[in-house]
Amino acid sequence: MFNKILIANRGEIACRVIKTARKMGIKTVAVYSDADADALHVEMADEAVHIGPPAAAESYLIADKILEAAKATGAEAIHPGYGFLSERASFVEAVQAAGLTFIGPDPYAITAMGDKITSKELAAKAGVTTVPGHMDIIKDADEAVKISAQIGYPVMLKASAGGGGKGMRIAWNDEEAREGYLSAQNEARSSFADDRVFIEKFIEEPRHIEIQVLGDKHGNVIYLGERECSIQRRHQKVVEEAPSPFLDEATRKAMGEEAVALAKAVDYCSAGTVEFIVDKNRNFYFLEMNTRLQVEHPVTELVTGVDLVEQMLRIADGEKLTMSQDDVTLTGWAVENRVYAEDPLRGFLPSIGRLSRYIPPAESETVRVDTGVYEGAEISMFYDPMIAKLVTYGATRDEAIAAQRRALDEYYIRGIAHNIPFLSALMAHPRFQAGDMTTNFIAEEYPDGFEGGSLTDTTKEAMVVTATMINAIEVSRASQIEGQISEPEAPQLMRWVVTIDNEAFDTSIIPVGDHAEVVIGSKSVEVESDWMPGDPVFKGTIDGTYHAIEIDYDAIGYTLTTDGVSLPVRVQTPRAAELYKLMPEKIAPDTSKLLLCPMPGLVVSIAVEEGAEVKAGQPLAVVEAMKMENILRAERDGVVQSINAAAGDSLAVDDVIIEFA
Structure with missing residues (x-):
């Protein structure tokens, strides 16, 4: 086995590979750009080599720099992770020419499967059904x-x-x-x-289901079940799970056998994935083969008990697979959510900046967090905005989803926008919970974009109870610190008016240590929690049901977040609440005559000129962010008064691009 390997990648996948290498007693070398000098993968690796400026095209994508780093550190093999150079045949050839081992397939398989046209032709010859x-x-x-x-x-x-x-x-x-x-x-x-x-x-009502394959250098290939990846946005996966709630055993076997046939046709040797589109009648069609490790590989690892990175290392070292197809079993259920630095309330636009607070849920037998960041780290505009992969496991699908919902509520991130509220809403969606999904799920269920999770009566009550309890604890603590009690009744009984979603609730509470009785109107609710002032997440039971509710402080209350819902909650004395009703409302500024840049990005083109008349829906500009082109369109008819940006300009969020008369 290798003594030292270099990881030609960054972020969570680099950290993921380091964990398995460390378990196997293999030393690791990280590479990093200027932007990643303080990155987590650099800290975790045994050695680290600087390879250039922040832009990937000047660092992580320069094969010569990777090879120089490997030679300088004495690394014997290179693991590419995914993305970057992982599916570039010329890089594999260069690695092999340098006398090093590429931890992945041979160039032929990468070339054959990397081109969608060639891959479909080869798939058809191998007897694989194609679109x-x-x-x-x-x-x-x-x-x-x-x-x-x-x-x-x-x-x-x-x-x-x-x-x-x-x-x-x-x-x-x-x-x-x-x-x-x-x-x-x-x-x-x-x-x-x-x-x-x-x-x-384009297959209508399609599901995206993929088969994980393992192949060694001795001609042995097996499949490790499937992953359901149908919840997608802009063709990018958001939620993955294993197994699929849609497949029956016969379809699983048929898909697995076709995946193995294709892998054998290209002499595949590593851990790869054959992706299929499946229609409502379980007819399946080959989509593509990813010859490298997939982002969503953890769900397969949890239900099979197979460490795919370990298998990649052993295969690259020439070992035979120690398992046969009959040895593969699927036990339990796993669900993965991709936590991204993006704002779901602003059309999922990328968010960059520093993680001022970063507290992931505690890892356990049912919770796994694959991340490449830490509190204080920066999400850069130069790379994919993934923060982490949150994976949960359960004996059943319902248990895995319940664990995921709990973990999402406990995930506390501040300093940048993130998609956790959206993921929470997905996990709570009745259609998802029923397993009724296609790749059109998000477009169908959120046609006008995501506007926040659904506020149920249960969630509203939990927020009211939580606000009452934490406010009472803080008032009691402040009274003790001051050495005096401002109101004689305060330690025994506190009365408040809690306002949420424009609805006011009269509450009272008698706090006793970790236990309290909260009265809402005439209803009494039992609360147990060890929450202390300063804790960013309230964790406890309300009438016996566990809740995790994130807390942010406002001037006269809190913003509470749980289950995809984030709302301001005012907590006032009865008299203060009465006076508050007399306060005038603040009017938001009018931006209806401005085209604002919705994200940090680069202006690719401006499609109009000053004085031009535009119609609703007409393209106005194209802004590139995270290598994705975003077409900005007119929301209504109008006349262009001035243009404040040009192609090549770098813009921040809300910079004015165009003003209308």
């Missing part, structure tokens, strides 16, 4: 429209070298086919330096 479409390269937008019409709408336009949701567009008519082709081509050129685009039939 109908036009596999030849499309030469221009006119041809894209013509072929799309011939295939029959809806169609999917895809970058041949694409991945991670980039370079993909769905078209339902000629106009969308033309626009989608150009956008997919531009995005592919920017992300992959390869603007080839092909077209295939």
Whole structure:
């Protein structure tokens, strides 16, 4: 086995590989850019080598710098993680030419499966079912429209070298086919330096289900069950689980056998994934093969008990698989949520900045947190905005979801926007809980975007009770610190008016240590919690049910967050509440005549000129963030008065791009 390996990646996947290497007694070398000098993977590794400026194209994507770092530190092998150089055949060839071992498949498998057109041709030859479409390269937008019409709408336009949701567009008519082709081509050129685009039939009511495969260098290949990855946004996975709540054993076996056949056809040797689109009748079609480790691999590890990174290391070292297909069993259920630095209330726009507070839920047999950050770390504009992967396990799907909801409520992040409220809302959604999902789930359930979770009566009551209790504890503590009691009744009985969602509740409380009785109107509620002032999350039981509620302080109360719902909660004395009703409301400034930059990003183009008349829905500008192009459109008809930005400008959130008359 290797004595030392270099990890040609960063963030949570670098940390993930380091954990397994450490368990196996293998020393690790990290590489880092200027932006990652203080990153967690650098701290965790045994050694670290600086490789360049923040931009990945000048650091993590420079193969020569990676190889130089490996040689300088005496590393014997290189693990690529995912993304960056993980599926670049030329990098594998360079690693091998340098006398090092690539911890992954051979160049042929990467080349064959890395090109979506070639991979579909090989899949068909191997007897794998493929989606109908036009596999030849499309030469221009006119041809894209013509072929799309011939295939029959809806169609999917895809970058041949694409991945991670980039370079993909769905078209339902000629106009969308033309626009989608150009956008997919531009995005592919920017992300992959390869603007080839092909077209295939878009399967309606589709599920995205993938099969994990393991292959060694001795011709042995097995599959380790499936992952359901249907909850997606902009073709990027948001929630994954294993197994799928949709597959039966016969379909699982058929998909697994086709995945193995494809892997054998390209002499695959490592831990890879064969992805399928599955329709409502469980007909499945080959989508693509990812020859590297997948982001969502932890759910497979939890239900199979197999450490996929360990298997990759052993396979790369020439060992045979020690398990056969009959040895693979799926036990329990696992659910993974991708925690991102993005604002779901602002169209999921990326968020950058420093993590002023970062408190993940405690890891246990049922909770796993794969992260590459820590409190005080910075989320950079140069890389993918993933903060962590939160994975939970249970004996059943319901138990795994319940553990996920609890862990999300306990996850406390401040300093940047994040998507935890959205993930909590997904976990609470009745349709998700029933396993009724397609890749259109988010678009169907949130057609106008995410506006916050649903405030149920149970959640509202929990917030009222929590606000009453924590306020009482703080008032009692303040009285003790001051050495006097401001009101004779305070230690025994406190009365408040708690206002939430424009509804006022008369409450009273008798706090006794970790236990309290809160009265809301005429209803009495028992509360138990060891919460102390300064704790950012209230954890305790309310009438016997566990709740985790995040706390942020306001001038006259708190902002409480739980189950995807975040609301201000005022806690006042009865007299203060009476006077508050007389206060005038603050009017928000009018920005209806401004096009504001919705995220930190680079202006790619401005589509209008000063004095031009624009119609609602018309493209106004394109802003690139995290290598994704975002088209900004007019919300209403108007006339352009002034343009305050130009192509190439770097903008911050809410910078004014265009003013309208």
